Amino acid sequence: xxxxxxxxxxxxxxxxxxxxxxxxxxxxxxxxxxxxxxxxxxxxxxxxxxxxxxxxxxxxxxxxxxxxxxxxxxxxxxxxxxxxxxxxxxxxxxxxxxxxxxxxxxxxxxxxxxxxxxxxxxxxxxxxxxxxxxxxxxxxxxxxxxxxxxxxxxxxxxxxxxxxxxxxxxxxxxxxxxxxxxxxxxxxxxxxxxxxxxxxxxxxxxxxxxxxxxxxxxxxxxxxxxxxxxxxxxxxxxxxxxxxxxxxxxxxxxxxxxxxxxxxxxxxxxxxxxxxxxxxxxxxxxxxxxxxxxxxxxxxxxxxxxxxxxxxxxxxxxxxxxxxxxxxxxxxxxxxxxxxxxxxx
Amino acid sequence: xxxxxxxxxxxxxxxxxxxxxxxxxxxxxxxxxxxxxxxxxxxxxxxxxxxxxxxxxxxxxxxxxxxxxxxxxxxxxxxxxxxxxxxxxxxxxxxx
Ligand code: FES
Numbered sequence: 114x115x116x117x118x119x120x121x122x123x124x125x126x127x128x129x130x131x132x133x134x135x136x137x138x139x140x141x142x143x144x145x146x147x148x149x150x151x152x153x154x155x156x157x158x159x160x161x162x163x164x165x166x167x168x169x170x171x172x173x174x175x176x177x178x179x180x181x182x183x184x185x186x187x188x189x190x191x192x193x194x195x196x197x198x199x200x201x202x203x204x205x206x207x208x209x210x211x212x213x214x215x216x217x218x219x220x221x222x223x224x225x226x227x228x229x230x231x232x233x234x235x236x237x238x239x240x241x242x243x244x245x246x247x248x249x250x251x252x253x254x255x256x257x258x259x260x261x262x263x264x265x266x267x268x269x270x271x272x273x274x275x276x277x278x279x280x281x282x283x284x285x286x287x288x289x290x291x292x293x294x295x296x297x298x299x300x301x302x303x304x305x306x307x308x309x310x311x312x313x314x315x316x317x318x319x320x321x322x323x324x325x326x327x328x329x330x331x332x333x334x335x336x337x338x339x340x341x342x343x344x345x346x347x348x349x350x351x352x353x354x355x356x357x358x359x360x361x362x363x364x365x366x367x368x369x370x371x372x373x374x375x376x377x378x379x380x381x382x383x384x385x386x387x388x389x390x391x392x393x394x395x396x397x398x399x400x401x402x403x404x405x406x407x408x409x410x411x412x413x414x415x416x417x418x419x420x421x422x423x424x425x426x427x428x429x430x431x432x433x434x435x436x437x438x439x440x441x442x443x444x445x446x447x448x449x450x451x452x453x454x455x456x457x458x
Numbered sequence: 459x460x461x462x463x464x465x466x467x468x469x470x471x472x473x474x475x476x477x478x479x480x481x482x483x484x485x486x487x488x489x490x491x492x493x494x495x496x497x498x499x500x501x502x503x504x505x506x507x508x509x510x511x512x513x514x515x516x517x518x519x520x521x522x523x524x525x526x527x528x529x530x531x532x533x534x535x536x537x538x539x540x541x542x543x544x545x546x547x548x549x550x551x552x553x554x
Contacts, residue, residue: 118496211539233465248459250523262510271494271522273533366536382537389535427537444541 116421118267130196159218164299172294173204174288175315182326188394191405198456200266200282205254205261212254215247246298253290256283265391266387274389280300292316338362345432345439351371351378351456352436359383361393365442369429372397372413377453380429380440381412386447387424415450433457478500478513485512489523496531 115122125403145165147154177200183190220227228251269277274295291314300309300404303341328451338346346364354360354373361368367381370393381402383393390406397403401410401419411418413424418424424449430441434456486505491498517533532538 115496117501118504119501120507139493222477229461229464229467233459233461234465236459245459258510258536259514261512261538265504265507265511267494267497267504267508268511268515269494270530275535277535293501367482367536384537386533389501389533410463427541444537446541447538457492 114331115266118265120265125201126192127196127249130192131199134199138169138173138203138207141172142166145169159214162219163211163214163246166207169290169300170204170207170211171315172198173207174291175319177201177204178288178319179322182322185329185416186322186387188405194406201257202264203259205257208254208257212250215250241297242301243437244297246294246301249297250294250411253287253294256287256290260284260287269388278389288319294298336363338364341439344443345430345441348438348440350437351433354378354438357397358395360438361391361432362440364429367446368393369440370402371438371440372402373456374400375412376456377413378431378433378438379417379451379453380431381411381413382427382429382444382447384426385409386426391424399422414445414453415448417448471507474492478516479509480551482512485516485519486524489519493519493522493527495528 120211125357141179142165145168146161149161149164153161169408177197177327180190180193180200182196183425184194188421199458201336216227217230217350218232221229223234229246235243235247239244251322260283263272263277272280284398295308297314300312303309338348340346348362348364349360350372351373354371357372357374359370359372361370363369368373368391370391371378372393374397381392383391385392385404386408387404387409390404390409392402392404392411395403397413398410402413403410409418409424410422411424414428415454416426416428427444427447428449429444430451431454432439486508490500490505490508497504
């Protein structure tokens with residue numbers, strides 16, 4: 114929630130997050146170079162740096178890809194999601210350093226443009242050991258650039274969250290390209306099976322986490338709700354909703370978050386206007402629905418952020434009859450005030 | 459990839475990004491605030507940080523700026539579309 118854009122809206126949480134991130138990266142690079150120099154005394158400093166940056170980027174990419182499904186499986190991981198975009202930008206910088214040093218080391222000394230040399234230097238597509246793996250890395254780097262360059266909220270707002278998210282889903286394409294880049298590149302020259310095993314474990318970890326999260330995600334959507342003659346659908350019992358929390362139901366092709374608070378029930382669209390976070394997995398804090406992802410807030414009665422903020426989500430008419438919650442599936446325009454249903458009336 | 463094709467690709471990418479950079483500077487100072495009111499009072503850091511993205515997406519931004527767009531578009535999701543009513547919702551009219 115911002116009234117004017119800044120490069121970064123710093124707060125205590127972000128400062129801690131970024132300090133831990135930078136310390137982790139520096140520690141990793143230091144350890145990698147130190148151990149590399151001990152175990153591979155013939156390796157040059159450039160080679161160690163290229164490998165250090167590359168493996169750091171790959172490790173960070175695995176962490177980034179794990180955060181989303183981990184948060185779906187257990188909300189305790191949500192603090193990691195809060196500043197995930199800084200992880201993405203850091204990962205791009207590491208990948209850029211890996212690519213930049215590699216191009217200087219392997220392509221800058223000839224009389225051909227180094228980038229042309231990357232793209233056209235190797236053409237044996239049928240050979241496993243001589244496959245042109247570097248263009249795969251370059252393509253992944255381009256995707257990571259696009260993602261890092263559009264990570265600010267300005268892009269999220271102006272592309273709209275669904276388009277922005279679709280663009281950022283390209284991270285999976287980048288991941289695939291990077292895995293191939295490593296398998297067809299570094300692994301071909303590697304005699305020890307350790308790197309191959311680590312990559313396999315990483316790939317399996319990412320796949321399994323995503324499958325588990327997808328299974329959990331599907332469960333609430335399979336329910337259908339009986340409608341009465343006035344169009345309202347019977348969603349749940351009041352007692353099923355924990356105080357200051359929501360029951361989430363798929364109504365009108367999208368999820369609705371039905372909140373119980375202070376003896377009242379209100380329903381708003383589950384889709385946060387910021388980055389489409391799941392509002393129904395948030396809580397009511399200080400009388401406001403608070404998104405679990407980055408803390409944007411909305412009034413439960415009208416789905417609008419408190420002044421001076423301008424975010425709004427659609428609201429739904431609700432009523433409580435005999436201890437059960439009924440919701441009208443026709444959404445009201447974002448920010449429309451709806452009288453909350455009183456529990457016990 | 460043949461060298462000539464690689465040469466052409468690199469040249470086209472360089473031209474695209476150079477135009478993007480030339481466009482990005484006035485856009486960061488004037489255009490961003492026109493297509494998105496929140497960018498009007500933006501800080502210098504913000505103006506700097508949007509330059510790489512502007513270089514990548516300049517055709518879209520140039521189109522919006524030239525068209526005089528004054529607000530970011532509203533996202534399309536089933537609830538927001540349904541809330542607009544049938545006249546603004548092609549899916550409910552059976553057109554989409
Ligand atoms: S998605 Fe970012 S605050 Fe809701």
